[in-house]
Every structure is written in C-alpha cells, then in structure tokens.
Amino acid sequence: MIKQKYIDLLRVTPGKTIQLKDYDTGWAQTNGLKALGKDKIKEQANEILEKNLADLTQVQQLLYADDRYSLLIVFQAMDAAGKDGTIKHVMSGVNPQGCQVYSFKKPTAEELDHNFLWRFMKNLPERGRIGIFNRSYYEDVLVVKVHPELLTNLPDGKKDKTFWKNRYEDINAFERHLERNGTVILKFFLNVSKKTQKKRFMERLDRPEKNWKFSAADLAERAHWNDYMEVYEEAINATSTEWAPWYIIPADHKWATRALVADIITSTLRELDLKFPQVSEAQLQLLAQAREELGNE
Ligand code: AMP
Ligand code: MG
Numbered sequence: 001m002i003k004q005k006y007i008d009l010l011r012v013t014p015g016k017t018i019q020l021k022d023y024d025t026g027w028a029q030t031n032g033l034k035a036l037g038k039d040k041i042k043e044q045a046n047e048i049l050e051k052n053l054a055d056l057t058q059v060q061q062l063l064y065a066d067d068r069y070s071l072l073i074v075f076q077a078m079d080a081a082g083k084d085g086t087i088k089h090v091m092s093g094v095n096p097q098g099c100q101v102y103s104f105k106k107p108t109a110e111e112l113d114h115n116f117l118w119r120f121m122k123n124l125p126e127r128g129r130i131g132i133f134n135r136s137y138y139e140d141v142l143v144v145k146v147h148p149e150l151l152t153n154l155p156d157g158k159k160d161k162t163f164w165k166n167r168y169e170d171i172n173a174f175e176r177h178l179e180r181n182g183t184v185i186l187k188f189f190l191n192v193s194k195k196t197q198k199k200r201f202m203e204r205l206d207r208p209e210k211n212w213k214f215s216a217a218d219l220a221e222r223a224h225w226n227d228y229m230e231v232y233e234e235a236i237n238a239t240s241t242e243w244a245p246w247y248i249i250p251a252d253h254k255w256a257t258r259a260l261v262a263d264i265i266t267s268t269l270r271e272l273d274l275k276f277p278q279v280s281e282a283q284l285q286l287l288a289q290a291r292e293e294l295g296n297e
Pocket of ligand 1: 079103104105106107135139140143144150
C-alpha cells in the first residue's frame with residue numbers, strides 16, 4: 001500500500017483552489033519520494049501494483065456479493081495520458097461480470113437531443129459492480145468549454161453568464177444524488193505534461209503498430225493546451241467534493257499512474273463496510289433439507 005500521506009497530496013481538498021502547475025507530472029510529488037530515487041520507486045510501484053491487483057480481485061468479489069454499493073470511476077485526461085492503458089492494467093484481475101467500461105465519444109444526434117447527463121445516467125454501474133467512465137460528463141465542461149460552438153440546440157437564453165457555473169452545480173448535485181444512493185465515486189485526472197504528450201504522439205507516428213492510435217484531431221486539441229489546463233483547473237476546483245473527490249495523478253510514467261490508481265481504488269473499496277450476505281435460519285434449514293434430499297438420492 002502507498003502511504004496515506006502521499007495519496008493525500010493527490011486528493012484535492014474540497015473548497016481549496018488548486019493550480020495544476022503545482023502538481024508534478026512525473027513520479028515524485030515530495031522531496032521524500034525524490035530522495036528514494038527513481039529506480040527504487042519504480043520497483044516499489046510495480047510491487048504495489050501487483051499486490052493491489054490481487055487485493056482488488058478479492059474485494060471486488062465482496063462488493064459483488066454485498067450488493068449494496070456500486071463504484072463509479074471517472075477517468076479524464078488529455079490525449080495520450082494513458083487512460084486506456086491504465087484501465088486495462090488496473091482492471092486486469094477483475095471479474096468481467098462485475099465490471100463495465102464505457103468510453104464516451106462525441107455525442108450522437110440522439111444524445112445531443114437530451115440533457116447532457118442523460119447518456120451517462122443510462123450507463124451507471126448497478127449495485128455490486130464497478131463502472132468505469134473513460135471520459136465522462138466532465139467533457140461537457142471541458143472540450144465544450146474550450147469549443148463553445150459545440151453547444152448547439154440550447155435556447156439562447158440558457159447560454160448566459162451563469163451557464164458553466166450551473167453545469168458544475170448540476171454535476172455536483174448529480175454526484176451527490178448517486179452517493180446518497182450507494183454509489184462511491186472516484187475521479188482521476190491523469191496529469192500528463194505537454195512534453196510527454198509530444199513524445200507519445202511521436203511514437204504513434206513512428207511505430208507502425210501504433211499508427212492507428214494517432215488522430216489528426218488530437219494534434220488540433222494539443223494546440224489548445226493552455227485552454228485545456230485552464231478548464232481542467234476550473235472544473236476540478238468547482239467539483240472537488242467530499243462525496244466525489246478528484247485525484248490528480250502524475251501521468252508521465254505509466255508505472256506510477258497505474259500503481260497510484262490501483263492503490264486508491266483498492267483502499268477505497270476496503271474502507272467500505274462490505275460483507276458477505278448472512279444466511280438466515282430459515283435458509284440454513286432449507287440447505288440442510290437439500291443436503292439430506294441429495295444424500296438420499
Ligand atoms: P478518444 O477518447 O480518444 O476516443 O476521443 C473521444 C473524443 O470525443 C475526444 O476528442 C473527446 O473530446 C470527444 N468528446 C467526448 N465527449 C464530448 C462532448 N460532450 N462533446 C464533444 N466532444 C466530446
Ligand atoms: Mg484519442
């Protein structure tokens with residue numbers, strides 16, 4: 001397990017205003033970690049990941065059996081920050097029956113004809129399950145805020161000065177509603193540097209097996225890097241709540257990202273009062289009867 005004091009550094013305190021430039025995109029958030037040295041940290045991170053994956057398999061089973069809570073995990077990030085790889089690695093030990101991953105793209109015409117939360121509402125995890133949102137309703141205050149021309153279909157009067165503030169408010173209320181109904185929410189912003197994004201884009205261009213991952217649109221969005229950092233900051237500051245915390249995860253090193261995300265998910269589930277359902281006296285009697293019947297066959 002990663003020490004709580006390191007995790008606390010990544011968890012945004014509700015009410016506090018953060019600036020992304022204060023968060024290290026690399027592997028060391030503190031001098032204490034820096035002193036350990038990168039190789040040591042990397043080795044430990046891999047051990048932590050392995051251990052957490054084993055624990056996650058167990059605790060997911062318990063979540064499923066307990067059947068009262070669900071876990072919603074939101075991943076947001078710039079392109080090439082490692083969302084897909086993190087989801088693949090962290091969820092590798094999890095029973096597919098108890099886990100659903102949804103990747104949200106540009107909304108369809110049908111989706112645009114509804115309120116912005118509609119398509120997410122339809123894909124929330126059931127009790128006992130883990131639901132992963134690879135991009136989410138946060139796109140509606142991120143990409144849409146960077147490109148307000150995407151806001152079609154709305155009556156003009158609705159697009160006034162309070163529009164974005166209202167959306168943050170709606171998101172907070174939506175998440176509050178989910179939490180009150182037994183959904184635990186974790187939100188991860190994978191914080192990659194512009195430099196690392198360039199390196200990963202280059203790899204996509206240079207390596208034939210990675211070519212498919214490259215999209216010209218990604219480059220166009222990179223040109224808006226500063227705008228994106230601004231809207232991310234605004235969104236994180238407006239929607240960090242006790243019931244749905246944001247974690248700012250360093251994403252320049254995949255091993256660090258994966259170890260941290262796995263650790264936070266596992267420890268969050270461990271802290272719930274999960275238990276296997278109790279078998280009642282009446283059920284115990286039925287079991288005894290069934291055993292006898294089978295035995296006498
Ligand atoms: P990817 O996750 O790389 O497959 O890309 C999905 C794309 O869909 C990204 O460029 C997102 O910005 C875009 N997207 C997701 N949600 C929305 C939205 N509500 N409005 C516009 N674009 C979106
Ligand atoms: Mg992409």
